[in-house]
Amino acid sequence: MINNVLSKVFGTHNDRELKRISEAFLGPINSLEPSMEKLSDSDLSRKTEEFKDRLANSETLDDILVDAFAVAREAGRRVLNMRHYDVQLIGGVVLHEGKIAEMATGEGKTLVATLPAYLNALAGGGVHIITVNDYLARRDSEWMGPLYELLGLTIGNIQHDMPDDDRRAAYGADITFGTNNEFGFDYLRDNMKFQSEDMVQPTHNFAIVDEVDSILIDESRTPLIISGPAEQSTELYYKVDRLIPALKLERDYEVDEKNRSAALTEEGVSHLERLLGVDNLYDASHMDLVHHCQQAVKAHALFKRDRDYLLKDGEVVIVDEFTGRMMPGRRWSDGLHQAVEAKEGVKIAQENQTLATITFQNFFRMYDKLAGMTGTAITEAPEFHKIYDLDVLEIPTNKPLIRDEMPDVIFRTESEKWKAAVEEITEQNETGRPVLVGTTSIEKSEKISKMLGKRGVKHVVLNAKHHEREAEIVALAGQQGAVTIATNMAGRGTDIVLGEGVKELGGLHVLG
Template identity: 65%
Template structure:
């Protein structure tokens, strides 16, 4: 009751934060009249002017009102879309590294152009993370027109690109791609033997679209790079023959929500007897425990043509979020 009363008097925390940003919105709006008469070349030249001012010691926050105003004016001319005040506020929130929740139809894609343009002025690279290749390609082409007219380069990372193409895209001022592509490129770079072989450069600033899906839902599925096994495949066949001998709920329990399998005492005894080992959990046999766990998961939690496919003799895992 007291909280509701205080909110009525002083406004909620969200209301107070938005109110604090309104003077900056007014400054951006006040700049519009001075930018409208400029030629397209004069407007594009503002990018180089901003870069020189950054080099001279000004900060991105110092440039924010002017940069947002320039980006909005060029968007109005080239995309026929002018940022509304609520979109300016959303852009400032994203620039601060915070989450901006916007309703469907409020133009999230257009909102992102403001902080993306501002942070790309540093020349250190900006990543725009989307949920699938289609959106990455679409947004890079759609919003790329705006950035290119402002003198910035735009790249896109999609599945079929080679390392040289990826390296070129990452060295653009702005790079679009999916969370999986960015993540796997990072993992692969950490397996390279020379820095010159890496495709990514430093990580400076990123905008994440559908942040709840990418950082919560999809984050439950780890990114794993597999390699060729150096051990004999006989072990896999032996363990695969063991699994049908184990009884669910008696020898092992399945947690479908956590997608995990736990061996019970009776299951451990059956496995030790079948595999001819005295102690399954002896450090020498820990790889057997791992293989049994994975085999049980494959048999109980994964369904062919739903969770995985077999194509040309290879097992292909199906991403449950993107298909």
């Protein structure tokens, strides 16, 4: 009650911070715009060396912020045909101050990041711009690259399967793009090297994390693991796997879907002892056998093909539960991957042992300065502050939001939900309005695809099975008559541009 009254009188903390930034920076930056427009490209580029000289003469990044932001805005206008709005300037200041900027979908977070990235790169030490997948890292580096290059900065892009020399060169650039996984694994690999000159990731100076809630909260405790082969026979996995179908849920084993665990019951243990021909499964001499049985039960009960993994070229490839993307080369530990391979009847690779590991939470806390941006951070503000000492500021939209957000609809059964979804998609498609349908797994995306196929509705599916066509599918998703069925791999940072006449039809219709 008292807090509500005080907020009405003095404004919220968010309001006061936005007012502080607006009064301190917007006027001075905007006042420089006419003079910046008169500069030639070479004169604009020379500003970078001028800023570096000022820093060398004891000025700070805060001292040159106004001038640097004005230069970056003008560069964006010239080479990208994008001029930073005032709210984007505010977002840039928030990121430079080591905070999280919550910006609504479509407000141009990628462009906002150019301001603090340019400013902080001037001091040396490197700036890391971290995205959730390789596609976005490549897209953002190519899209924003001309702005940095006009101003004389170098950019690098870390991609999967890059050799060390190329990685070292990318990290040596002023601004480096890449995914959270690539940055984390490079750190682990560097810590396993014997000579400092063999390392590729030199510093942890300043990181701007895109979709920060996904990386720093949803995946914060996800361990990155580098493992090596352990000397162990794989035949036992096949032997145990053949016994699992004889076990019955509830009677022989229990499953906890929420905690992703499965455990044998006493009756299940007795059943396996009879099948394996052993007197006591938990005897010290059979501990290895117990481990195999537990992992085989988990593989059958908890891990589903086309949801948790795909079969590709005779191998089990993990699908990331957060991004919906394939993770080639990644393997579950403690024999779980081998148990899944046995279940699918493919060749079992040797079991691995952990050589190095770190969580995203511990990795990102090593940075001297950390900032982030997303469309959904306010709800996790207490966690950001407690774990990372990061404040969250909600940035206003450039124009009033006109998106029509409909209430959620709850159905009695899943089949009724699917029928209603197909009906709604069909109705919208008949008007020519593009439709984007979000699903939680490959399996569900293909289920709704089959139902639409029976109705004769033309559509495309974007999931880990078709990731090679991602850029093409996304480019066409906003065109008239387009129907796109996507897993969560398309839900983070993907820009869909509306085609001609779509705005008049009501814009993109999104169904989750």
